[in-house]
Amino acid sequence: MTKGATRRGVLVSSLALTAVASEAARAAKPAPASADLHWLGELPPTAPGAAVWGAPWPRGAVKAKTALTAVGADGQALPLQTWPLAYWPDGSLKWTGHALAGPAPKGFQVRPGKPISPNKSVQVRETPERIEVAAGDLVCRFARTGGNLIESVSLAGRETLRGGRLVCLNQTLPPGDLGTRETQIFDGAIDAVMVEQRGPVRAVVRFEGKHRGAGRDWLPFTVRVAVDAEGRLTLTHSFVFDGDGNKDFIAGLGVRFDVPLTDELHNRHVRFAGEGEGMWGEAVRNLPGWQPAKFALAGKFQDQLRGERVPDLAAMDAKTRDQLATVPAWDGYRLFQGDADAFAIDKRTNTRSSWLRADHGGRSPGLGYVGGVSGGVAFGLRHFWQRHPTGLEIKGATTDAATVTLWLWSPQAGAMDLRHYSDRAHGLEIQYEDVEEGHSTPLGIARTNQVFLWPVAATPAREALSGMAKATTDPALPVAAPAYYQSCGAFGVWAPVDRSTPVKARLEAEHERLLGFYRHEVEQRRWYGFWDHGDVMHTYDQDRHAWRYDVGGYAWDNSELVPDLWLWTAFMRTGRADIFRMAEAMTRHTGEVDQYHLGPFKGLGSRHNVSHWGDGAKEVRISQSLLRRHYYYLTADERTGDIMAGLVDADHALAAVNPVRKVAAKTTYPTQARSGPDWFAFASNWLVAWERTGDTQWRDKIVKGLDAIAGSSHGMFTGPPFGYDPATATLYDLGTAFTTSYHLVTIMGGAEFVFELDGLIDDPAWTKAWARFCAYYNAPQAERQAALGQAAIDRYFGYPVWHARLTAWAARKLNDPALAQRAWKEFLTATKSGQERGPAPITRVAGNAVLKPIDEMANVSTNQSSQWALNLFELLALVGDAAPASLPASWD
Known part of the structure; x- marks a missing residue:
């Protein structure tokens, strides 16, 4: 054993570790109690509508009952509504939800003070x-x-x-x-x-x-x-969805309403938004402007196309009225987005007549309007082309009330098919698919969509409708700068982008390239559709130059190794709108489609698979609140809050679905739970419940588990499976009966969860056990065995790059420069496979080897991508000062 190893062994086992200060306690002083805000992507509201968002506060800075006000750069107060989202352990506000009305300033501030109400409260x-x-x-x-x-x-x-x-x-x-x-x-x-x-x-x-x-x-x-x-x-x-996926085939799903119409047909209008600022628009009965010599009102056609009032029938002479009556009146209209790249607009005169193709295009933002010069309704369906097949349909435009349907799933597409992709099992050995009878079921999956309605007093100008279309696509969202989020202690360990040295600049550039590749892949591979939008694939097939979309667990990723946290942390570091929107789509997908909201697997999620819900492994690591809380706190989205609130007892589902039932012997306890990813996932649900409500019962459940792990035979090196009783939230030490890999313990969000607990819970025994685990997980085998004895034998401590953050944490907590240097070496040194070094080059593939020319990253895996990125972020935040002056030769 080396002298350095001996010194670290003494340090880690020393009782002095119990006095290690938390990161929160080390902070010099809290940030001021004011939040400077700007618009995500520098895009202020483009249509009427209150902005809704969430803002964080430093610990102790804003008491629970404090009134908050919004103030523009000119010092004028802005109408603001506020409600609590989360609390710090001392009872002060941690996050607040807000709604802002009135003219949109470029930037504004929220701070303590009496708010004002809008003119139209x-x-x-x-x-x-x-x-x-x-x-x-x-x-x-x-x-x-x-x-x-x-x-x-x-x-x-x-x-x-x-x-x-x-x-x-x-x-x-x-x-x-x-x-x-x-x-x-x-x-x-x-x-x-x-x-x-x-x-x-x-x-x-x-x-x-x-x-x-x-x-x-x-x-x-x-x-x-x-x-x-x-x-x-x-x-x-x-x-x-609570039907039978083998018998129920949804052929249409939508939101419908009626729009009363009082204007004459030639003063009624229909609009559909197209690509960019494009707008299709006609009157229900067009003025025949193509015969100006024969029709007295031909000169009013441009006014009509703009949606302006043209003369009523009573103001026309008899001849003009008779001529206008010969022009067809169109009763039905529809815009159908059949796939991500094509929409069509049709219209018809009545139900006894055919549809007529009016126009077509690529991607519609999903906005329409029906009404007259006396008023109507503009309506928008968000993620319209991304979640095809969608549609906007208007019927009865010639009657006294038009019926509008916003189709979340359009009948024009045919019925959806929720059957599993195969009727037989394919197995783990070759297809990497965990198969179990009755588990490949959509029973309990969900989907959330957003609809916007603007009642108006007259047909809006096309420019105004274009603004509504933009607001449908990207609703305006106030956000703060990364430095402010970090100063508030939001979401654990991360730091804003750091390019202060050539090595850091290179690593940041490599991450930007990797993230850009994934953003491009979403578009290049067309990862869109009602059920698919938001997810990415798991592993690439270099031979086929395609992702393994049809190979068991190598297909859709379903939050495996937490790409959700990768994207959200990337946003927190940069403030970039494109990253936010990608993370938002992923959270909407993984929190709805990949999770069960009712039925026998309620509270659990499905492991990665060809079908999002197809895998036999149902686990809390996919459904856990840790993956949802960024979106909830940044947007104050009530639906996400519902989902997280429903997970507080997700651990009870393990009574029927033991996560290690196929690899560990049954015990006398009700079920089993691994320290990670299982128990850490439960605890993340309890953390959210604690911070949202202030109810300490959830904190106490977390502490109970931490103490059980810390007090077990080998601390964090016990298990990882424990006996578990969901009724009492009790973990039971199973000793050393299970000798296998530890690599899943922290890479499913466990490390990020524990990092954020620091400063929230003061538990010396746990702090010691966790730091010991962090110091020795990636340690040389001889050093680890000397310190841990039997606990280090016959166990697999794989994927050193993915666990470099643990070494960095130990270095930070123990103030150990040698560990800090070791963390960077672990992160930057390639393994024998060379796949963990960093993002591979991007190459262009063309010719008859592919269907069409593509850009690919050789052998890319989302597991590797997300874990590499998260470790980079955490090393820069924890031991950034110890980053080497140059990169290893393997990086050349």
Whole structure:
């Protein structure tokens, strides 16, 4: 044993470790109690609508009951609504949610002070029959029972929208089956409704229910309708699939409402947004401007195309009225986005006549409008082309009320197919697929979509509609600078981008190249679609020049080795809008599609697979709140809050689904849980519950587990499986019966979770056990065995690059320069395979080896990519000063 090894062994085992100060305690002083904010991507609001976001606060800086105000750069107060999102252990505010109304400044500040209300404050009035929300001359009435969630929306006394409801079509035969099929129609039915926020900037009404029809209730939904002081309605629509994937084939799923029409047909208008600022628009009955010599109003055609009022019938002479009556009136319109690269616009005169192709394009932002010069509704469906097949449909434009349907899944596409990709097992040995009877089921998966509604008093100008289309695609979001987030202690160990030395600059550039490659892959491989949008693939197939999309667990990634944390941490370091949007899409996907929200696997997620829900391994490591909290706290998204709140007892699911049932002998305990990834995932759920509520029962459950691990026979080197009793949240030491790999313990978010616990929980025994594990995981074998004895034998301490952060943590906590240097050596030195050194070069592949020319990164794996990136971030934050002056020769 070397002298340095002996010194570290003494240090790590010393009781002095119990006095190691937390990172929070080391901080010189908290940041000031004010948050300077700007717009994500420097894109302020482009259409009416309140901005909603979350802001962090340094520990102890803002007491729980402190009022907060928003102030522009000119010192003028801005209308602000505030609510708590999370608390520090001392009870001070950790995160707050906000809604901002009024003209959008380039930048503004939130700080303690009395807020002001908007000119059109949102007010809520409840009666036994309905809920009424008013914002100035906008009045929205919501039902408590029945099928119409939105009874009516009136603007300045004129009804502009009514009968807001949900619709579902289901088919009894799968796509491609030409047998006789039945199309069943289901309508949303309200089970419960409540007001979650009451203004003054924003009110939120939450509905829960199921789709009813064909003799059953199914597809439970949660719909939140937010009404803001800017006159916009925002619908967040979530549903859970609770059918039989082999028998139920959803052929249409949408949000529907009626728009009363009082203007004459030639003063009614339809609009659909196209690519860029493109806008398709016509009147329900166009003026025949192509015969100016024969038609008296030909000169008004341009006015009509702009949506301006043209003469009513009563103002025309008889001849002109008769001529106009010969022009077709178009009753139906639809925009269908069949895939990521093509949409089509059709129209027809009536249901007895054919559809006529009006135009086509590539990618629509999903915005439409129907109404007249006296008013109507603009409507947008977010992620329209990314989550194809989608559609916007208008019927009855020639009647006294047009019916609008925003199709989350368009009937024009045919029915969705949720069957597993194969009807037989393929196994782990070759196909890397964990297979178990009854586990490849979509029962309990979910999807959330967002709809925006703008009731208007007249047909908007095309420029205004273009602004609404941009707001549908990228809703304006206030954010802070990375330095402010870091000063608040948000999300554990990371630091803003650091290019202060040539080596650091090179490493930052390598990460940018890697992240850019993945962003390009989403587009190049077209990782889009209703169920797929947001996920990335797991492993590349160099022989086929394609990802292993059809090979068991090598296909969709499903949060394996936490790419979610990679993307969110990359955003925190840079503040880049493109990274935020990619992380947002991933969180929406992995928190909905890859997780079970009801059924036998409720609270668990599915391991990576060809089908997102197809793998036999159902674990909390995929569903854990650690992967959701960035999005929740940065956006104040209520749906994500619901998901995390539902995970506090996810550990109980292990009573039926033991995560090590296939590799470890059964014990006398109710089930088993590994220290990581299982218990760390439970504990991340409890951490979120603790910080959101301040209820210390969740802290106590975390401490109980930490103490059990620390007090076990070998501390963090015990197991990793423990006996576990979900009823009491108790871990039981199984001794050394299980001798295998430790590499999964911290790479599923375990390290990031424990790093963030530092300073939140003062537990000397745990601190000692964790630092000991960090110091010796990557240590030379002889050094590790000398310090740990039997615990170091017959165990696999693999993937040193992925665990360099543990060495860095020990170096930081023990103030050990030698460990800091070792951490960088571990991170920068290639293994025998050479696959862990860093991102490979990107090459162009063309010719007959591929379907079309592509850019590829040889043998890329998302496991390696996300873990390499996270370790880079954490080494720069923990031991950045110890970074070498030059890179190893293998980097040349």
